[in-house]
Each structure stands twice: as C-alpha cells, then as structure tokens.
Amino acid sequence: MADKESLQFHMNLGMLINSAHRAMTKRFVQNAHESGLDISLDQWMVLGPIWQRGDASQKELGDMCLKDKTSVTRIIDTLEKKNLVVRVPDQLDHRVNRVILTNAGKQLFYDVLPVMEKTREEVKKNIPDEDIEIFKNVLSSIIINLENEKG
Template identity: 30%
Template sequence: MKTPDNIIHLKALGTVVSNLRDAMRHFVQRRLREQNIDLTFEMLQVINTLSEKGEINQQEIANLLNKDKTSITYLLDNLSKRGLVRRVEDPGDRRNKIIHLTEAGHKITDLLAPIVEELHEKASKGLSVDYLKNVTKSLQVIQGNLELE
C-alpha cells in the first residue's frame, strides 16, 4: 500500500521542525556562552515570557511554553537562585505564586534582546513576511488538528 504524499511530507515536516528547534537552541546557547551569560535556552524562554507578559503565575508560564509545571518549578528555582525572578503569593489564591522579574531580571533582558533579535534575523533571512505567515498558519492548523482529541 502506497503512503499518501501528504503523510510523507508531514513526516518530513516533523523532522525539520524538530531539527529547527535544536538549531535555534544551539544558536542561542552558543551566543550565551560567548557572552558569559549563565542561562539555558529554557531559562531564556521563561525570562522572555515574563518580559512580554509581565507578572503571571507558574501555570500560565507552563501553558505558554508548553511545558509541565514541574519543569517550570525547576527553571524558576534556578532563576530565583540567580536573583532574576521572585515568587510572590497571589492575593486571590494563596496556593498560587505570581512570578516577577527582579531588577536584575529586567537588566538581563537587555543583554538577551540582541541575541533573540539576531536569531530571528538569521532564521528569517530570505523569507518574505507572507511566506512566514503561511508557514505559521499551516503549523497552527497541524497543531490544532492534534489538540482536538
């Protein structure tokens, strides 16, 4: 039985998306090492999320980064030890903690912004805005198809 072309291409797409994520992670980690910034790619994701969204709880961070709450706890513990984030009790629900960037956390975003900008510039080189919009929409459809169940 012959495999339909869309299945063949979807398998290739899955491989490319996985390899792209790895390449992005390696690019960022290389730049962080070059600048002696003691953070991992995942820590950078948390810091960027807090920088963009402001003060949010741990579950919201987990949802936005598509990670489990335990992984986020570990990342927040490490970021807290580095003095980059702090947890504050949620006045509306004492079981929740609201996560804040500290002053040092805000300062490090200034160091991280050029790395993220360079990543985006390099990754999008030679690609039109329309093309990127179409690829993004296609990937969102695929993601939505998988989340329906």
C-alpha cells in the same frame, strides 16, 4: 554538506521540525554566550511573559508558553537559583505563586533582546517573508490539530 533536496528526501516532517528546533535553540544559546550572557531559550520563553505582565503565576506561564507545569516548576527553580526571578506567595490564593523579576532579571531581559533579534535574523536569512507567514500559519495549525482533544 546538507543541501535542501537531500534533507527533504531523507527526513520526514517530524525529523525536520526536531532538527530545526534544536538548531535554533543551540544558536540562540551560542549567540547569548558570545555576548557574555548565560540563558537558555526556555528560560527566555518564560522570562518574556513575566516582564510583559509584571508578574505571573506558574499556571499562567505554562499556558502562555504552552509548557507543562512540571517544566515551569523546574525552569523557575533554575531562574530563582540564578537570582533572576522570585516566587512570591499570592495573598488571595495560597496555592498560587506570583513570579516576579529581580533587578538582575530585568537587566538580563534587556541584554538578551538584541541577541534574540540577531538569532531571528540568522534563522530567517534568505527566506521570503510570505513563506515565513505560511510557515507560522502551519505551525499554529499543527499546534491546534494536536491540542489535547485526543479523541
């Protein structure tokens, strides 16, 4: 129903990003669900860095995912409710929570890896690698352009 020309004609950059972002998020969750896994893309985004580092403070997670501290709080709330992570108070700095994966969290992480890979392939289907490179480059530039100097 939607061909490439009409999409580009009717939609500006913001709307295109908005739609592509929602489509990817939705497809990831659908693919996870088909594999019997219950996880959102944002939960996955947070899980990754914790796995990579063994643990991470909420501040560090926010920095790595470019997420607001409020969002991190609530995502960790959800992950904790699902018994995928635990908040452990930092012994040195009592303001800080170290967030670590439970065994269930580690298991889920491994289970989701192929789902992520499948989604990635569906997203990139029929798009030349060099265009993907430029695409990622432009995204990075946009993020940097808008990073909060604000003035």
